[in-house]
Amino acid sequence: MLKPRSLRGLILLLVAVPTTLVLVAGSLYDYLAAQRPATEAYDQALFSATLVLSQHMEPADGGARLRLPPAVEAALRTDRVDRVFLGVYTLDGRFVGGDPGLPLSPLSPLSPLSPPAPAPLDAGEPRRAFDAQLGGEPVRVAQARLPSQAGEHLFVVVETLGKRSGMARQLVANALVSNVATIAVITLTVLLAAAVGLRPLVRLREQLMARSYRDLRPLEVSDAPTELAPIVHEINSLLQRLDEATGTQNRFIANAAHQLRTPLAGLKTQIELAREQALPPEASRLLGQAHGATERLARLISQLLALARTEAGPSGDELQPVDLAAVLGAGVQEWVPSALALDVDLGFELAPAVVRGDPILLRELAANLIDNAIRYAGPGSHVTVRSRQSGGMPRLEVEDNGPGIPEAERPHVMERFYRVPGSSASGSGLGLAIVGEIAALHQARVELRDAHAGRGLRVLVTFPASGTGSSSPA
Template sequence: MSRGPSLQVRLLGLMFGVLAALWAATLALTLSDTRHELDELLDAHLAQSASLLLVQDADADEDVAAPDAPILHRYAPRVAFQVWRDGRLVLRSANAPALPFGPAARRDGFAFVDAPGARWRVFAAYDPARRRQVYVGERLDARGEILAAVLRGVSWPLALALPVLGLATWWTVRRGLAPLRRMGRTLAARRSDALDPVALDGMSAEMLPLAASLNGLLGRIADLLANERRFTADAAHELRTPVAAIRMQAQVAQAATDDATRAHALDGLLAGCDRAARLIDQLLTLARVESAQAPEMAGVELGGVTRGVMAELAPAALAKAQRLELDAQGTYVVRGNALLLAVLVRNLVDNAVRYAPPGAAIGVYLHREGDQVVLDVEDGGAGLADADLARLGERFYRVAGNGAAGSGLGWSIVRRIAAVHGARVAVRRSERLGGLAVAVTFG
């Protein structure tokens, strides 16, 4: 059996992936926002510097070119300016070119300018009253260096936070899955025959459905094992009598000195074999009905099932001179399993044939009561006393004083099949025939 990745590994992989994506998205948003804010700030500085150059030294003689402004700071070469009047350069920084910085057609506003050795961000301002044109520019690579320095300052905390968040995520996931590991250890430490339910006290809401399903499975397994043990015990208990009878008849036949005795013993031997075979068949039927597996259900015409069962049992009734009667006018469809319903009807009719006296009448009636279908099986026998009716349905219980062969399992089978189909079983004295009446109500 191939083993997939653990739940902890999958959760950690998903969480680390989400953290990495969030970290990358945060870095990208920080880069974009910082670039925008930095450009806004530096552009404002360019505009402010151009304004100062426009208004400064208003009384100076601009007909005489002033010397280049000195470089007073190591970052000063990154910024340059020019002051022009009537097309003549009157003032500039030492790193500014001698030609106009900005395009000739543009006197105001921002522009990108390519100059020898660098690309500049230039702000142009013009004073028409004094016919003064000012250009203030900043190297774009200088802006890139500033942006990189800012991002380095921001990225280091983010980079340090990522493994810390990863470690915290690992610890959180591991702690969150601790109850699942504890349950696994508890189940692994159980004995192989321990089928008692898992304790649900203090269990988290996420694990309750799993634990409840596990308890349901353990309960079904316990029921199956109980049914198997009961079946084994029942078989051992009930088969002991017919096997002992078969052995005794075999010994009689073996020791017989005349044909009549031997024939009588062999007849008893065959009868014992028949009883053992019927008992085994009943036990297997009861075990199959009591299994936890739900049978397949479909629409079943109960009248057809009943006719087929009565045709099978007619020879046994004729052998006792009994009269079988079926009253099933119309169609009676119930939801159920055809095989199990046939077993139910067969047990009811077979019990009536076995326990009713010779010559008795046995009636099977199908009718409706509203939306319900009712199956009635009645006989003309002596019926049952109240004490016997109270014990009817107990395993292996047989009414004392009745010589009919039986295992005492038929009623258990009937009640179990009725329960599987959601039907009700009621027993009373028959008003029509005077004996026992059994009513099975479906729906």
């Protein structure tokens, strides 16, 4: 079974092959059909010549002879292409005048050696034309039985086939040219039609390609042609099911995280209360560890919540103009105390940088980067948080002078639950994954670079130019 890889190829095949066959058959028919009238026209000219011959017969002693004036003979014999032979014979085939040895019947051409043929034409058939051979060359023969001053004779005019085969060649060439042109036009038309017809498919592909994996809105159906509409509908219903499934999953994570929070908060309070009691040192140490564990757990839960919120986050349409400087400024009160607690010098350099975004998610992004910088750079370090326009693009930057992340680890740290082996501070490995998710939602690019000072990490989050940002020197 035919299994074409290209629709265009299939259509072309289905159209071009039958068309070519029809055209070839048609031109063969045309050629054959045109031959008949053309042959008859040429034959008619030869018959006219026999008539001229008959007018130049005169009686001679005991018979007849042909007396052709040189001008008439020249006129009869002269042809641009072919050689012409003229002869007069008796009705039973004996030579009288002109050229001897002309073919008198189609089947057995007379040669000078063969005996005279029987009367080639009977009384019922005054004239005929046929193909024959003369001296090994194919010729056309016209014979007519005509009365003359010297009685009834057989007048024969023979012509070589130059004109006729020339005409045949011309017919074939004409048919070929017009057929090749027709096939070319049909092929081009089919290709054009296929290109135009397949355009909706290309548009559909472009629509799908331009999508982010979060964008599960239905595809545009209105301009899809009838044949494509069911496919678009199916894709849309798949997208809808996917959207519902994702929503359910995110709600589950959010709910679970939320449900875990309350008992955890209770547990933490109880541990804190218990630590206030006078306890043996060993019990006090264990309670301290339990307290640290509840804190890590609370953090993990809040990060899971953040991730679920990001996944359920706004689609491109719901983003609004947000100034990164304002987002960062609003978080200062929250972040500075935790920096102080770890003896980290946390500084802010905030210039206006407006992005299209979600302020809550952007704050979550900054919080994760700042938290990492403070905890991994550690006591005595410097952390600088910046917002600015860089090359027309809004950018958020968090730089520290801590240990940094080795080049080889950088591709991995953005993955969920990945932590650089041997990382000292406690953590879940979710922070940078959340940063990546939120950045993707804003079509922003995250880069991990060396700090300016050479030691430490500099994280750049570059947003697409929003067109509403006021620019300041980069």
